Amino acid sequence: MAENKVILDHIDDAGEQAIEAYQAHGGYKGLEKAMKQMTPAQILDEIKISNLRGRGGAGFPAGIKWSFIKRDAPGPKYLICNADEGEPGTFKDRKIMTSKPHIIIEGMIIAAYCMGLDTGYIYIRGEFFEPYQAMDKAIEEAYSKGFLGKNILGTGFNFDLHTYLGAGAYICGDETALMNSLEGKRGYPRLKPPFPAQFGLYGRPTTVHNVETFAAVAPIIANGGKWYSELGTPKSGGTKLFGISGHVERPGVYELSLGTPWKEFFEDIAGGVRGGKKLKAIIPGGSSTPVLLPHELEGMLLDYESIQSKGSMLGTGAVIVFDETTDMVKVAYRAMKFYAHESCGQCTPCREGCDWYYDILGRIYHGEGRIEDLDTLEDLAKYIGPNTICAFGDAFVTPMLAFIRKFRSEFMDYIEKGKYGLQAVLDAEKKSEEINHA
Amino acid sequence: MAFSFNESSMNEFHKWGKKFPENPEGRRSLVIPALWISQWQNGYISKDVVNYVAEITGTEPLHVWGVTTFYTMFKREKTGKFFLQFCTNITCTLMGADQIFVNTCKKLGIKPGETTSDGKFTAVEVECLGACGSSPTLQVNDKYYTHMTESEVEKLIAEFRGAK
Ligand SMILES: Cc1cc2nc3c(=O)[nH]c(=O)nc-3n(C[C@H](O)[C@H](O)[C@H](O)COP(=O)(O)O)c2cc1C
Ligand code: SF4
Ligand code: FES
Numbered sequence: 001m002a003e004n005k006v007i008l009d010h011i012d013d014a015g016e017q018a019i020e021a022y023q024a025h026g027g028y029k030g031l032e033k034a035m036k037q038m039t040p041a042q043i044l045d046e047i048k049i050s051n052l053r054g055r056g057g058a059g060f061p062a063g064i065k066w067s068f069i070k071r072d073a074p075g076p077k078y079l080i081c082n083a084d085e086g087e088p089g090t091f092k093d094r095k096i097m098t099s100k101p102h103i104i105i106e107g108m109i110i111a112a113y114c115m116g117l118d119t120g121y122i123y124i125r126g127e128f129f130e131p132y133q134a135m136d137k138a139i140e141e142a143y144s145k146g147f148l149g150k151n152i153l154g155t156g157f158n159f160d161l162h163t164y165l166g167a168g169a170y171i172c173g174d175e176t177a178l179m180n181s182l183e184g185k186r187g188y189p190r191l192k193p194p195f196p197a198q199f200g201l202y203g204r205p206t207t208v209h210n211v212e213t214f215a216a217v218a219p220i221i222a223n224g225g226k227w228y229s230e231l232g233t234p235k236s237g238g239t240k241l242f243g244i245s246g247h248v249e250r251p252g253v254y255e256l257s258l259g260t261p262w263k264e265f266f267e268d269i270a271g272g273v274r275g276g277k278k279l280k281a282i283i284p285g286g287s288s289t290p291v292l293l294p295h296e297l298e299g300m301l302l303d304y305e306s307i308q309s310k311g312s313m314l315g316t317g318a319v320i321v322f323d324e325t326t327d328m329v330k331v332a333y334r335a336m337k338f339y340a341h342e343s344c345g346q347c348t349p350c351r352e353g354c355d356w357y358y359d360i361l362g363r364i365y366h367g368e369g370r371i372e373d374l375d376t377l378e379d380l381a382k383y384i385g386p387n388t389i390c391a392f393g394d395a396f397v398t399p400m401l402a403f404i405r406k407f408r409s410e411f412m413d414y415i416e417k418g419k420y421g422l423q424a425v426l427d428a429e430k431k432s433e434e435i436n437h438a
Numbered sequence: 439m440a441f442s443f444n445e446s447s448m449n450e451f452h453k454w455g456k457k458f459p460e461n462p463e464g465r466r467s468l469v470i471p472a473l474w475i476s477q478w479q480n481g482y483i484s485k486d487v488v489n490y491v492a493e494i495t496g497t498e499p500l501h502v503w504g505v506t507t508f509y510t511m512f513k514r515e516k517t518g519k520f521f522l523q524f525c526t527n528i529t530c531t532l533m534g535a536d537q538i539f540v541n542t543c544k545k546l547g548i549k550p551g552e553t554t555s556d557g558k559f560t561a562v563e564v565e566c567l568g569a570c571g572s573s574p575t576l577q578v579n580d581k582y583y584t585h586m587t588e589s590e591v592e593k594l595i596a597e598f599r600g601a602k
Contacts, residue, residue: 011519024590076459085568086565086566086568087566088527088528088529088565088566088570089528089529089566089570090566090568090570091568091569091570091571093568094568094569107495121457125568126474126509126511127511127564127567127568127577127579128568129581130581130582162457164457164470164471165471165474166470166509166511167469167470167473167509167510167511168510168511168512169508169509169510170565177488181464181470183466183467184466184467184468184469184495184497184505185466185469185501185505186504186505186508187508187509196553200457202463202464243570243571244571245529245570245571245573246528246529246532246533246570247532251570251571251572251573252571253571283528287527287528318570320528320529320570322532326532329532330531331528331532334526334527334528334531334536335528338527338528338565339564341565342565344508363552408499424590
């Protein structure tokens with residue numbers, strides 16, 4: 001099995017950002033077909049048949065999400081593209097935005113038409129200034145061709161699309177925090193229900209998807225839901241972008257049929273472990289998905305179900321590779337630093353839990369761990385995940401527990417021997433943490 | 439001195455104004471864009487900026503301050519002309535970013551988070567920049583630099599030093 005390029009088709013061609021190049025490769029044909037030959041109900045059917053699942057991490061079926069919106073309900077309704085891409089290890093959305101922005105826009109217009117939504121926002125993380133400029137330029141081109149604005153393709157359908165720029169907050173990737181941020185507030189996740197389909201942006205019905213999910217829509221409409229579904233497995237339809245990084249020979253973004261064997265992807269396509277070293281572990285879907293050991297990867301397929309059966313998650317498809325030289329205590333500690341920094345602080349169990357986890361992992365890493373520390377971490381976990389407003393609590397507890405369970409002996413080595421006490425480096429790190437943490 | 443938008447900032451602000459509903463909720467959506475535009479003009483978010491943004495978005499200074507402090511990219515003090523943001527998250531650190539960061543600070547003669555005495559450089563550690571496939575990643579002001587090594591960073595700094 002090789003790569004299977006649907007979204008990534010022509011993405012590395014020079015000039016593919018421009019609308020002319022995109023159209024020369026069939027771009028906006030899906031939109032024409034949707035608006036001129038299909039009813040909204042037929043579009044929805046194709047999306048359902050395609051088996052497209054949300055690519056933002058949770059994998060919720062897009063067709064079901066779309067059917068929550070009442071097309072004819074009066075008043076404004078919103079469509080949001082989540083381009084906050086902040087899950088450590090993930091770098092696929094940025095590639096689509098900078099290299100093939102029109103495929104996102106085309107998908108959004110089709111979605112808006114299908115659900116009867118009048119205004120769309122693309123929420124781009126503040127660090128992504130170049131992708132933000134690329135999206136703005138592409139939106140301008142789409143307006144000038146009559147794909148956005150009033151009376152699109154002469155159908156009487158109106159849809160406006162705008163970019164928005166975040167300002168540095170991982171939690172704004174949560175769709176309800178994102179909507180608060182778009183409303184000019186602190187990015188606090190909202191209690192659910194109500195769900196965005198009933199009470200979203202400005203309290204109006206709203207549909208939110210990840211960049212990659214929207215990017216799959218136009219190819220699905222152009223080629224049919226069945227075609228797309230059959231690219232993947234019966235339960236995990238289509239293709240998925242996988243970003244692989246760390247100790248790997250050929251890091252990068254690859255598009256694979258869901259169900260591609262892990263072994264083929266890792267060894268044949270990505271070239272295996274860098275420098276001929278041995279594999280120690282991988283994170284399969286971004287830092288919030290539990291780490292997997294080499295023996296757990298045997299027979300694993302890259303789809304939602306297979307990775308879940310191994311005790312982890314497909315997540316954002318962001319694979320991080322660790323070779324045999326990796327210090328897993330350091331990895332866990334660094335990952336935890338991220339979560340401690342990014343918790344929004346609304347829920348006590350998450351806010352305090354993050355700090356406790358970070359403190360305890362910190363003292364282990366600095367050679368001052370106590371024998372009971374790992375049990376304390378296990379115990380604390382029970383009080384965090386179930387008692388929080390958003391999924392962030394689980395998002396740090398689950399991977400942290402996987403680190404300490406699967407690499408227990410390494411943690412115990414640190415606790416018993418404090419064996420990696422590189423004081424000079426650690427002091428410098430401590431200081432930088434104080435500053436970044438303030 | 440009180441802060442206000444110059445002409446180009448005002449034009450930019452009006453551009454953003456067209457994106458949101460014409461009602462108080464829509465105006466409040468302009469808080470973050472207005473803070474960005476202020477920071478692009480002023481370099482950081484001062485107290486005067488907060489008051490001004492509250493005024494033009496029809497919100498309270500306290501609200502604007504709350505928003506400012508929530509988002510890490512809003513600076514509350516002046517930084518160097520070249521704002522060096524080193525990603526040290528998982529992948530970048532696997533590829534050596536933590537060492538590059540510590541050693542670059544040493545070479546600049548500053549501690550993490552500080553600014554050099556000539557006002558040219560500030561170095562900070564940041565979270566995943568979404569460019570892990572070409573790590574280590576360094577962001578300088580708005581621009582990404584990928585595949586960083588200590589010597590590459592040194593070259594960049596020399597270049598910036600020479601720049602006007
Ligand atoms: C803490 C947290 C961070 C998230 N970050 C992102 C993100 O950066 N990008 C994204 O698309 N979804 C993110 N999500 C998921 C969104 O809440 C939402 O499910 C998603 O945008 C829906 O799009 P999809 O249906 O296409 O997956 C995050 C969720 C949580 C709880
Ligand atoms: S779980 Fe954490 S990040 Fe989510 S709302 Fe609560 S404090 Fe904020
Ligand atoms: S870990 Fe540094 S860019 Fe993602």
